[in-house]
Amino acid sequence: MKGKIKRCLAGALATLICFGASFFVACINDTQTSSISNSTTSSTIEGNSSSESSSSSESSSSSTDQDSSTDNDSSSYPQIDVFDKDSYTDTWDDPTLRSVKFRVCSYNIAHGLDYSTDPAAVRIHKTGVFLKQYGVDIAGLNEVYDKSSNTDYLNQAGRVALYAGLEYHVWGQGKQFDWGGNVALGNAVISKYKFLDTQFIAVPAPVVGDSDYRSEYSNLYEDRVIVKTTMNVGREICFITTHFGLVGEEQNRMIAELTKVLDAETRPVILCGDFNAEPDATQLKPIYERLQSAADLMDKRYEPTISSWDPHATIDYIFVSEEFTVKDFDVVEVIMSDHLPVWADLELAF
Numbered sequence: 001m002k003g004k005i006k007r008c009l010a011g012a013l014a015t016l017i018c019f020g021a022s023f024f025v026a027c028i029n030d031t032q033t034s035s036i037s038n039s040t041t042s043s044t045i046e047g048n049s050s051s052e053s054s055s056s057s058e059s060s061s062s063s064t065d066q067d068s069s070t071d072n073d074s075s076s077y078p079q080i081d082v083f084d085k086d087s088y089t090d091t092w093d094d095p096t097l098r099s100v101k102f103r104v105c106s107y108n109i110a111h112g113l114d115y116s117t118d119p120a121a122v123r124i125h126k127t128g129v130f131l132k133q134y135g136v137d138i139a140g141l142n143e144v145y146d147k148s149s150n151t152d153y154l155n156q157a158g159r160v161a162l163y164a165g166l167e168y169h170v171w172g173q174g175k176q177f178d179w180g181g182n183v184a185l186g187n188a189v190i191s192k193y194k195f196l197d198t199q200f201i202a203v204p205a206p207v208v209g210d211s212d213y214r215s216e217y218s219n220l221y222e223d224r225v226i227v228k229t230t231m232n233v234g235r236e237i238c239f240i241t242t243h244f245g246l247v248g249e250e251q252n253r254m255i256a257e258l259t260k261v262l263d264a265e266t267r268p269v270i271l272c273g274d275f276n277a278e279p280d281a282t283q284l285k286p287i288y289e290r291l292q293s294a295a296d297l298m299d300k301r302y303e304p305t306i307s308s309w310d311p312h313a314t315i316d317y318i319f320v321s322e323e324f325t326v327k328d329f330d331v332v333e334v335i336m337s338d339h340l341p342v343w344a345d346l347e348l349a350f
């Protein structure tokens with residue numbers, strides 16, 4: 001009798017052990033299946049994100065930034081080009097709280113000369129590549145050539161814009177030379193934003209018979225131009241670039257024209273360029289009375305901008321009207337032109 005009981009207990013125990021093992025294996029299989037399912041779902045989600053990123057690579061950065069910062073449908077938001085995802089406030093109910101950020105640059109490109117080599121040679125593509133790498137949205141360029149039979153000097157503004165990945169460009173002529181294939185020297189604006197209007201304000205050099213003409217400086221005089229553009233960055237703005245002369249008479253003429261332009265402008269203004277004068281020069285006082293220096297607002301008033309291989313003087317500037325908030329400013333120490341490029345990150349409410 002006892003033997004039978006023992007055999008029954010052993011059988012029951014064996015059955016329990018087999019059942020427990022089967023249950024354990026089933027649990028493992030179920031866990032693995034769940035893990036595989038989750039892994040597949042995660043892979044699918046990542047794949048869609050990558051696909052969406054690829055398909056929208058040519059879209060404005062606002063779409064990318066809004067998609068990454070919210071789960072809502074970004075198509076319901078205002079589609080405005082922005083510099084980064086922080087360009088908008090978190091509140092969308094009040095349209096007065098919206099703002100846009102973008103990066104601007106002022107650069108005397110010395111008609112594309114690359115001084116990092118000896119002898120220097122025209123490598124206009126390097127300027128465009130640099131601007132693209134620095135994420136520049138709008139640039140004012142000085143010493144830009146065009147209208148030449150020498151292909152190195154032809155349509156430099158358009159070529160810089162192409163390499164910079166910026167769709168729009170405009171060039172204004174200053175002095176016409178009788179060398180370099182009758183090359184013309186001027187200023188340019190290149191931009192990711194479409195121009196609503198462009199104006200070229202000529203500032204002729206003093207000539208014999210003018211009250212401000214000085215024969216000893218005649219070889220330094222050049223016809224100059226102010227390039228004025230308007231564009232919509234979410235709000236209409238005026239973007240101006242120019243290049244001052246080397247001597248007082250030319251600079252006085254430029255100041256007289258610039259103050260007329262600034263005093264007549266009602267939109268937010270950005271003024272940049274090569275002013276051939278240091279920050280405390282009396283020639284710049286009328287500019288400082290009307291606009292703010294981006295460098296000053298970032299405590300970088302005396303950061304030198306020339307020469308690129310031995311920076312010792314500050315003559316390149318970005319000025320803005322009071323509607324702009326300057327978020328950052330810097331002078332980039334890179335040897336291409338004989339000047340160093342300066343850039344500023346700006347925010348504009350609208």
